[in-house]
Amino acid sequence: MATQPWSPLHPFLGRLTRRSVLSPTEEREILGLPTRLMQVAPNTDFVRLGETTMQAYVVLDGLVGRFDQNDCGGRQITALHIPGDMSDLQSVVQPRASSALQAMTTTTLAAVPHTALRNAAAAFPGIAEALWRDCSVDAAILAQWMVNIGRRDARTRLAHLICELACRFGAAPATGQVRFALPMTQAQLADATGLTPVHVNRVIKSLKSDGLTMRPRTVWIDNWKTFAKAGEFDEEYLQTGRGPAHRSK
Amino acid sequence: MATQPWSPLHPFLGRLTRRSVLSPTEEREILGLPTRLMQVAPNTDFVRLGETTMQAYVVLDGLVGRFDQNDCGGRQITALHIPGDMSDLQSVVQPRASSALQAMTTTTLAAVPHTALRNAAAAFPGIAEALWRDCSVDAAILAQWMVNIGRRDARTRLAHLICELACRFGAAPATGQVRFALPMTQAQLADATGLTPVHVNRVIKSLKSDGLTMRPRTVWIDNWKTFAKAGEFDEEYLQTGRGPAHRSK
DNA sequence: CGGGCCGTTGACACAAATCAATGTCCGTGG
């Protein structure tokens, strides 16, 4: 890997190889995918509902939310994408966007054309499988969010979301203390949890008793184990450990 | 197609080709996949949480639910699979089950080994893409359910679910009247909507004023358009129309 | 005939939404 060429897609490759086994050729193929870098201002959609896209977007820096709404304008965030994530992977097989993608802070993206991804997937079964697996992990996260929203009270719900983000950001959940940057407003947290901004505020206050401190852009957790229990959190579903090497022969 | 051999997987092929374009060879490949037929009694899990599976299951008859739970035993159904669906497609790339699969009525399944699916996907890029696309539509449905649970009140929520099922069952949403069989108890509807059985009951009664009648195993809707409005339902996300033929060259 | 599952209904409790202010920070422009 010392001789790998530089590519903006390194974080993305890292995300893939954390879960899937790729051959050196396949890794080179990923890093060699054509990209177009772009920067997006906070609170602006870069994919709009119903739009047909020709590319998928790797998040390099910042935070991206997938936004859906009901008919009365109620917003629901159905996914959050952090650096390394391909925020629109499914658009490769489903180019018409069924929800909007919005940068939640100043965000740097690498756009990768669908054609390039599709050709890579067709030529290298290992890549196809890795991409498919990544979609599938996203779906597992979605299912957890559903349990969260459908069957947990506001306190547990918010704690669970924060735990998930702590894990995904790799904020050392082994140690007692956890601290990470989270560039989300309380209103955005409300949109992600199906709550009200006001109630999110109250819940945050209430979670102080479980060792949570939130300042504008940072999260502080006194004791990971305690707090994870408050959020009924079990990181299993994040598939942090790389699955067995399912290589098609 | 008149000369196609008989296969229990015809319904599954139909599901795939409604959304993806497959070559005749690829279609034959799908139909030729090895299967093992099995019948499952009502309310029994055929995939348990945490289990590692070696096959995926096509629903041939009946109804399958994907069950998750919180730590207090609250159940949440995160997906429903009707005949033609591959109920566990993601297990191909993620064999460790992150939720349980339960037959909700007497259900007939066709088990297809992962190895066969993976080999087919590796040999035929069109098949890989079709499978990937199907996973992706499931994810879109999941996202809609999240909006449903997170941002709609109980009435709208239940109406939306019923509309979705009506569409997926192909219950002629063009005409005014709709009628279809739905083998779910009110408690199961509650698990799917994040509500309480008692409240589901009340909401059903309330939805009578929008032309809904539910008898034990059948749903009756007087006027589809009226009722769809009550459920804020727009079938777009079900991807009923087949997407453009994204064939990798 | 009896027992269990499911649907139905009522009274009541409570979590979260709603409404409405006020406070704090921060960038911008006078």
Added chain:
DNA sequence: CCACGGACATTGATTTGTGTCAACGGCCCG
């Protein structure tokens, strides 16, 4: 440098949708 405005956070009072508890009824099936 200070005044202003806007975005966010915070707090209180009040309402309401949904959950909870408990009982009863119908129906099927053994």
